[in-house]
Amino acid sequence: MAGFRDRTAVAGVGYTRFSKDSGVSTLTLACEAILAALDDAGLTADDVDGLATHRVGDSAAPSVVGPALGIREPAWHLDQFGGGSVSHAVIGQAALAVAAGVARTVVCYRAINARSEFRMGGTGRALPVSPEVQYQAPYGYVAPPQQYAMFARAHMTKYGTKEEHFGQLAVRQRASAVKNPRALMRTPITLDDYLASRWIAEPFRLLDCCLETDGACALVVTSAERARDLRRPPVLISAAAWGGGDSFLSGGGGDVTVTAAAEMAPRLYRQAGLGPAEIDVAEIYDCFTYSVIVQLEDYGFCAKGEGGPYAASGAGVPVNTHGGFLSEGYVHGINHVAEAVSQLRGEAGDRQVDGAQVALSTAQPGYILPATSALILRKG
Amino acid sequence: MRPVTDRDSAAWWERVRAGEFVLQRCDSCGTRRFPARAYCHRCRTAGWSWEPVEPAGRIESWIVSHQPFLPGVREPYVVVMVRLADASECVMYGNWRCEEPPRAGRRVEAVFTAVDDGLTLIDWRPAG
Numbered sequence: 001m002a003g004f005r006d007r008t009a010v011a012g013v014g015y016t017r018f019s020k021d022s023g024v025s026t027l028t029l030a031c032e033a034i035l036a037a038l039d040d041a042g043l044t045a046d047d048v049d050g051l052a053t054h055r056v057g058d059s060a061a062p063s064v065v066g067p068a069l070g071i072r073e074p075a076w077h078l079d080q081f082g083g084g085s086v087s088h089a090v091i092g093q094a095a096l097a098v099a100a101g102v103a104r105t106v107v108c109y110r111a112i113n114a115r116s117e118f119r120m121g122g123t124g125r126a127l128p129v130s131p132e133v134q135y136q137a138p139y140g141y142v143a144p145p146q147q148y149a150m151f152a153r154a155h156m157t158k159y160g161t162k163e164e165h166f167g168q169l170a171v172r173q174r175a176s177a178v179k180n181p182r183a184l185m186r187t188p189i190t191l192d193d194y195l196a197s198r199w200i201a202e203p204f205r206l207l208d209c210c211l212e213t214d215g216a217c218a219l220v221v222t223s224a225e226r227a228r229d230l231r232r233p234p235v236l237i238s239a240a241a242w243g244g245g246d247s248f249l250s251g252g253g254g255d256v257t258v259t260a261a262a263e264m265a266p267r268l269y270r271q272a273g274l275g276p277a278e279i280d281v282a283e284i285y286d287c288f289t290y291s292v293i294v295q296l297e298d299y300g301f302c303a304k305g306e307g308g309p310y311a312a313s314g315a316g317v318p319v320n321t322h323g324g325f326l327s328e329g330y331v332h333g334i335n336h337v338a339e340a341v342s343q344l345r346g347e348a349g350d351r352q353v354d355g356a357q358v359a360l361s362t363a364q365p366g367y368i369l370p371a372t373s374a375l376i377l378r379k380g
Numbered sequence: 381m382r383p384v385t386d387r388d389s390a391a392w393w394e395r396v397r398a399g400e401f402v403l404q405r406c407d408s409c410g411t412r413r414f415p416a417r418a419y420c421h422r423c424r425t426a427g428w429s430w431e432p433v434e435p436a437g438r439i440e441s442w443i444v445s446h447q448p449f450l451p452g453v454r455e456p457y458v459v460v461m462v463r464l465a466d467a468s469e470c471v472m473y474g475n476w477r478c479e480e481p482p483r484a485g486r487r488v489e490a491v492f493t494a495v496d497d498g499l500t501l502i503d504w505r506p507a508g
Binding site: 131132133134135136137138139140141142143145146149150151153154157198199200201202203204254256 | 381382383384385386388389415440441442443444445446447449450453456457459461469471472473474475484495499501503
């Protein structure tokens, strides 16, 4: 895979404001974030020849966004069905299209009104992601926080992971969000606040769960060579990997404390030519506190079973420096990549990790569907 | 919420309605599988038969759901994940039919809960 490593780059990043009620369509959010990302890169919509997104029937497709921005001739586009597990695959696909010469400038975006229009699992409606939903929905098992709570409990049972480990992680991510002007939640919390927050699905409390956010984020992907001539310091895409694994929805599968990321991670690191010890900052998909803990294990930052104490201590790799979905906002994966870019550009302000050269950014690790994806980015 | 069955699963739901606890057994390699689907994930052949198995397993995990995800359901309820005694690769979910809270590793047995004439669900309680 040396033929892929560092050949493409993220050249621009754009956001809308994050809120609980955007008051506008996902098309409007997408356009605003895309234009902001292009401006960041020093480009315009006339330079764009590719668009890519992921969605679950809840947002504007490239075939809608393209004409809305007057992009007349998209050479390549991707409208990926799926949730958080495919969030990083979309950017990986865009990088492949650029590396292959099929497209020159691809904008990856995710626009979502996850609070005011389409609440995931919050409407009593199960997402039609898999035929396996029929074996759970009749029992009132319909929402991601319930599913992740089930696996979190298994990890607690097997390894002695404690609710205080979840709580300390939530407290630390909030402390990072306090330093992030974009973040929705900027009031510090304590472990007592965590323990006092109401139950959602035991063992998860409210503060174990990500926010439901209205907002959009966009990234400009182009060749590394071209990115060097653009406005901002390039951030190279060193590796992009996709993974699968067992389905734990209903059938198949062995150890429920191991995710699809465990099998994929060695492939990702091999592609980048480095290992977890070389990662300076890790933006880890935090739909729930537990998803961070299990990924710290499965991406090799600590041994299996030690993710709870590792995450609680805060002594290891800096994690979710923007506050994550728990405290910055939930843009379904892409805002983790955007934060990694900010860190590698050295422009993360009060939350900057000194000397950050290499970042890991990860997707939902694969419990809800047996799939995941991740990127390793490097300062250009 | 009623299950939305499909062409792979409808016959399994019919068996449940008749009070049968069955899995598919691959005619070629003998692997048991759930949920229902046409091909064996191990040997990739298509021949299979229904096989009655022990309606029992052990609790792998459980949750107590408080947030009212379902319209009209305000009271907390317990969902268990059960690893089947006769098929260690297969798990099933269901509601917990016991006052005492679940415990990981506890042996449990299936309870057939008739919702109406057209639908029966599988729930779980401690093994007798």
